[in-house]
Amino acid sequence: MRNLGILLIAVIALMVIGCQPPEGMGGVTQEQFDELKTNVETLQTDVGNLHMALDSLTTIYNGHIEKWHKGGKVAPAPPTTTPSPPPRKGG
Amino acid sequence: MRNMWIPLSLCLAALLIFNGCGGEQTGEPINFTIAATNGGLLVKLDWDAPDADEPDNYIIYFKEVGTTDWVEGATVESDVFTYTHDPDEATGDYRIAAVYGEDEFDSDILTTIPVHTGAVTIAELNAAGNSGYGWDMTDFMGSTYSMTQATNAPYVDFYVTDFAAGTATSNWYIASPDLGPSSVDSTVVPDGNWRTNRFSNPVTDPDAALPAFSATTYFNWTNNIEVDPTYIGVYLTDEEHYALVKFSGVNTGNGTIQAETWFQTVQGLRLIAH
Numbered sequence: 059m060r061n062l063g064i065l066l067i068a069v070i071a072l073m074v075i076g077c078q079p080p081e082g083m084g085g086v087t088q089e090q091f092d093e094l095k096t097n098v099e100t101l102q103t104d105v106g107n108l109h110m111a112l113d114s115l116t117t118i119y120n121g122h123i124e125k126w127h128k129g130g131k132v133a134p135a136p137p138t139t140t141p142s143p144p145p146r147k148g149g
Numbered sequence: 150m151r152n153m154w155i156p157l158s159l160c161l162a163a164l165l166i167f168n169g170c171g172g173e174q175t176g177e178p179i180n181f182t183i184a185a186t187n188g189g190l191l192v193k194l195d196w197d198a199p200d201a202d203e204p205d206n207y208i209i210y211f212k213e214v215g216t217t218d219w220v221e222g223a224t225v226e227s228d229v230f231t232y233t234h235d236p237d238e239a240t241g242d243y244r245i246a247a248v249y250g251e252d253e254f255d256s257d258i259l260t261t262i263p264v265h266t267g268a269v270t271i272a273e274l275n276a277a278g279n280s281g282y283g284w285d286m287t288d289f290m291g292s293t294y295s296m297t298q299a300t301n302a303p304y305v306d307f308y309v310t311d312f313a314a315g316t317a318t319s320n321w322y323i324a325s326p327d328l329g330p331s332s333v334d335s336t337v338v339p340d341g342n343w344r345t346n347r348f349s350n351p352v353t354d355p356d357a358a359l360p361a362f363s364a365t366t367y368f369n370w371t372n373n374i375e376v377d378p379t380y381i382g383v384y385l386t387d388e389e390h391y392a393l394v395k396f397s398g399v400n401t402g403n404g405t406i407q408a409e410t411w412f413q414t415v416q417g418l419r420l421i422a423h
Contacts (some may be wrong), residue, residue, distance in 0.1 A: 141320055143312040143372070144332045149347070149364030 176201030177254040178245045183261065188361055189391070189419035192234045192261055196245050199254065203227050204247035209234065210255075213241040214262045214422055224248075236261070238358045240422045263393070263411035263421050266291035273321060274310040274329075274337050276404025281305035281326065283344075286388065289412045296329055299341030306346050306385060307394070309374070309406060310334055316404035323348050323381055323394065324370040345369075349382035352393075356422040359391050375399040375406060382421075390414070393421045 123130040176199030186193040194209065209222040209232050219242075225232055234243070240261040246253040271293055272278030279293035283306040294301040296308050305326045311317040312324075312333055327345045329338025347367035349360050351374075359382040360366040367384050374381065378397040385392070391413045398407040411423050 141312040141317065141322075142333050143322060143324075143370055144328055147369045148367065149362075 173249060174201040175199070175204075175249045175252065175254055176247065178207065178247050178256040181243075181245055181256040181259060183243060183259045183415060185415055185418035186233060189417050190235075190238070190358055192236060192243070192415070192418070192420075194232045194234060194243060194245065196230055196256055198227075198230065199247050202249075204249050204254075206248050208246045208248060208253065210244045210246060211236070211241050213239045216241075219244070236420065238356075238420060238422060240420045261413070261415055261418060261420055263413045263423055264289040265423060266410045266412070268395075268397070268407040268409040269293055270405050271309050271408050273316045273404040273406070274308065274334055275314065276316045278405060280310065281308045282394075282408055282410075283307075284385075284392065284410070284412050289414050291408075291410045291412070296326075296334075296338045299339045302326065302341035302343045306344060306392075307348065307383065308338075309408075316401070318401040319375055320372055321375045321399070321406065322370045322372045323374050323396070328369060345386055347384045347386060349384075351376075352380045352382055355380045355393060355395065359393065359419045359421055361419060362389075362391075375401075389416050391417075391419050391421065393423075 178196040178199055180195075180197040182195050184193045184195070185191070196207075198204075204227050206227050207225050207229070209225070210219045211222050211234065212219045213236070222234065223232060240263065242258050242260045242262070244258045245256040247256075266284075269282075269291070270278060271282055272280050274280045274296060280296045281294035281301060281304075282291055283294055283304040284291050285304075292304075294305050296305065307323050308326055308329065309321060310324050310329075311321050314333070314336070324334075325346050325348070326338075326343035329335065329343055330340045347362065347369065348371040349367055350371060352359065362384045367382070371381055373379070374396045377399060378395055381394045381396070383392040383394055384390075393411045395409040396406050397409070400406070411421055413419070413421055
C-alpha cells in the first residue's frame with residue numbers, strides 16, 4: 059500500500075514537471091503580441107503623418123522665404139523616400 | 150353549270166398552294182449564350198431549337214473584331230445545339246442561323262469583343278485627384294474613384310501608388326485596393342472592405358490572350374507602370390473576369406497618369422483583342 063502511494067506521488071510529480079513550458083518559450087502571450095502589432099501599426103501611421111506634416115511645413119516655409127526674403131535659403135528638398143511595398147504575392 | 154366547276158376548282162387549288170396549307174413553320178434559334186472553355190481560350194456556343202419546325206441544320210457565323218464581314222463557319226445537324234469555336238486568340242461577334250431550305254433565320258448577336266473605356270486621368274495616391282479605378286458590372290465601363298473614402302471600397306478594382314510618402318518620379322505601382330489600409334498607404338486609405346484583385350507582369354502584345362490566372366502569373370501589385378506605354382492584365386478574383394489596362398502619359402509634375410482599359414464581359418475568357 060505504501061509502495062503504491064510512493065508510486066502515485068512519483069507519477070504526479072513527473073506529470074507536473076513535464077507540463078512546464080520549455081525555458082524561454084512561455085514569455086510572450088497572444089495579447090502581448092497583438093499589443094506589439096498595434097504599436098507597430100500606430101508607429102507606421104505616425105511616421106506617415108509626420109512625413110505629410112513636414113512636406114506641408116516645408117512648402118509654407120519656402121513660400122514665406124520666396125515672398126519676404128528674396129534670395130534667402132530655402133529648405134532643402136526632402137530625401138527621396140524609399141518605396142516600401144508590401145511583399146509581392148502571387149495568386 | 151359544268152363550266153362553273155372549272156374556275157371553282159382552279160381557285161381552290163390556288164388557295165391550297167398559296168395559303169400554305171401544310172407549309173413549314175420557320176423560326177430563329179433561341180436562348181443563345183456564349184461562355185469560356187478550355188482555360189479561357191475557346192468560346193462555347195449554346196442555343197435552343199426555334200419555336201417552330203425543325204430546321205434542316207444550323208450554321209455558325211463569326212465576325213472578327215476590326216472586320217465588317219460575317220464569315221460562315223461550321224454547319225451542325227438540326228439535333229445539335231452546341232458548338233465550341235477556336236478563334237485563334239481573336240475576339241468578335243457570333244450568331245447562329247437556322248436553315249430552312251434556301252432561307253436562314255438568325256439568332257441574337259453575342260460578342261467577345263472587350264468593352265473599351267477611353268483614357269482617363271489617375272493620380273498617384275499622394276497627388277491631387279482620384280487614384281482608384283473600377284469597372285461597373287452592369288455596363289462594364291470604367292470610372293475613377295477616390296481612395297480616401299471607405300464608401301468607395303466596393304467599386305475600386307485597382308489603384309495607383311508609389312508606396313511612399315509624396316509622389317516619386319518613377320517606380321509607380323498598380324496595386325490591389327486591399328493593400329491600401331495595410332501598407333504605408335494607410336495614411337491615405339481608410340480601413341474598409343476594399344477589393345482583392347491581381348495583376349500580370351507587363352504584357353508585350355496588347356491583342357494577345359492574357360495569361361491564365363495562377364499564383365505565378367498574377368500578383369497583388371506590379372511596378373514600373375510609368376514606362377510609356379505599359380499594358381497590364383487584370384484578374385478580378387471575385388467575378389473571375391479578365392481585363393487589360395494601358396498606362397501612358399505619365400506627368401510627374403502633377404503626379405498623374407493616363408489609363409485606358411478593355412474589359413472582357415465573358416467570364417473566364419482571356420481573349421482581349423481589340
